[in-house]
Amino acid sequence: MEVNMDLLKEVLGIMDDLLEKLPEDVIDEFSRSEDFERYEKLYTVVNEYTGKPKQKEYIDKNVKSVLSTIDNLLKKLPEDVIDEFSRSKQREMGKKKVLPKGKPITVRSEEEFLETCKGLTRDFRGSMFLSGDVGGERYFASLLIDKGDIIGSTFEFRGLITFRERAIDEIKSKLKGSSGILNIFEFDEEDMKLAREKNKSALLKNSVPLSSMGMKIKPLMEKWVKEREARKEGPRPIKIPEIFKVEKKFNLIELARGPDKIRGIEKMELGKVDIGEMKNLLKGMESKVGDRKIEELRRIKEERERKIAERLTKIKRREPPREAIKEGEKVKTPIDRLYSLVKKYKRIKIDDRLAHTLGVNKPQIEEWAVILEEHDLIELHYPTIGEPEIRIVKDETEKS
Numbered sequence: 001m002e003v004n005m006d007l008l009k010e011v012l013g014i015m016d017d018l019l020e021k022l023p024e025d026v027i028d029e030f031s032r033s034e035d036f037e038r039y040e041k042l043y044t045v046v047n048e049y050t051g052k053p054k055q056k057e058y059i060d061k062n063v064k065s066v067l068s069t070i071d072n073l074l075k076k077l078p079e080d081v082i083d084e085f086s087r088s089k090q091r092e093m094g095k096k097k098v099l100p101k102g103k104p105i106t107v108r109s110e111e112e113f114l115e116t117c118k119g120l121t122r123d124f125r126g127s128m129f130l131s132g133d134v135g136g137e138r139y140f141a142s143l144l145i146d147k148g149d150i151i152g153s154t155f156e157f158r159g160l161i162t163f164r165e166r167a168i169d170e171i172k173s174k175l176k177g178s179s180g181i182l183n184i185f186e187f188d189e190e191d192m193k194l195a196r197e198k199n200k201s202a203l204l205k206n207s208v209p210l211s212s213m214g215m216k217i218k219p220l221m222e223k224w225v226k227e228r229e230a231r232k233e234g235p236r237p238i239k240i241p242e243i244f245k246v247e248k249k250f251n252l253i254e255l256a257r258g259p260d261k262i263r264g265i266e267k268m269e270l271g272k273v274d275i276g277e278m279k280n281l282l283k284g285m286e287s288k289v290g291d292r293k294i295e296e297l298r299r300i301k302e303e304r305e306r307k308i309a310e311r312l313t314k315i316k317r318r319e320p321p322r323e324a325i326k327e328g329e330k331v332k333t334p335i336d337r338l339y340s341l342v343k344k345y346k347r348i349k350i351d352d353r354l355a356h357t358l359g360v361n362k363p364q365i366e367e368w369a370v371i372l373e374e375h376d377l378i379e380l381h382y383p384t385i386g387e388p389e390i391r392i393v394k395d396e397t398e399k400s
Helices: 005-021 024-031 034-047 053-075 079-094 110-120 164-174 189-198 221-231 252-261 291-318 334-345 352-358 362-374
Strands: 125-134 137-146 149-157 160-163 179-186 203-209 215-219 266-270 347-349 378-381 389-392
Touching: 005 034, 005 053, 024 034, 034 053, 034 160, 125 189, 137 164, 137 189, 149 164, 149 189, 160 164, 164 203, 334 347, 334 352, 334 362, 334 389, 352 362, 362 378
Parallel strands: none
Antiparallel strands: 125 137, 125 179, 137 149, 149 160, 149 203, 179 266, 215 266, 347 389, 378 389
16 A cells, blocks of 8 residues: 555644644543554654655554544544534645744854853744764754743654653753754744644643753854855855755654754753853864764763662662572562563553552663663653553564
8 A cells, every 4th residue: 555655744743633622531541542552653653754664564554543543533522623623624725834934043253152042041932953862873852942941842762752741851861961963943923833833742731941951052163263264254154955845744853853964053962950150051062973972972871871780789689588589599679570560461651550569769660671671671662641661572483
């Protein structure tokens, strides 16, 4: 079956609109269903579609079930809501779509740059796209900003796309101490209105101050000076490809990937926040993540893993066996019990019930899950709605 990818993206966009109109209890029930998992997985595959056979196979297999889900959701909406929804869609189709232009932010002096940075946390309205490497793997993040507050966010890493508050948490945790490209685009009022309409799945329930992210930004001034001396004609504005000419919808995920292909005018780094001190928001970064930087990222990762291992060792030492251990029998640690539960139930959520069962808090369970995932024993899944979920990795015999 040949699937029209543009049409499929439009269908998924319609589903986002429907979710906004459904009662909370229906949304809650849907978020716990297998239909939602299929929709979420399909959304990820479609948005990172590159024509690979496995991607096409997954889409062909699941597109009908997602369309069926939309139909089932429509049945739960009142007729007047459906009529208005249908009329609004017809009006949209009848109008020529106005796409946000987005004015790329470029600065020509250090003073202008400092003033721009101050404005980001005060009265800036637009989008920020972050991209770079963490542990040798690419990430793409987007922040929708209105008057210095984050109102929407997406984060893509290791093939998984997260939205809203979960995306903010992922950006803070995974990108802390890392560096990468930052592109900034300013919106007018109409652009911002359209950005909100087209990215409802990314909008936060409550806005978050941009200053709370701990971003440290510095322009590549030294590089600009060298280029200016070479040309003897001053710095030129960076030419931004027409990444905002998206045919069907203004999608933050697609746009977050776009600037990665162009030359960045600033770089960003995430670290500790000290609100009120501008100097802490301006930390120098090299023009590229070189071998030395990658080595530093690896060292940070190894240090984190070492600390987790030390914590696990301490837990093993202070936790006495609950039963007499027979000769040759393996002593079960808390992480062993977690893995046993995942093997038994195939998938479990990291919730209060599991924390109570294991006698630890949820962040501790998540740390253990990361260790198990690194050994290819489980998969750690972050849904758009709800708690993180641990899933067993099927071996080759199960797959066949």
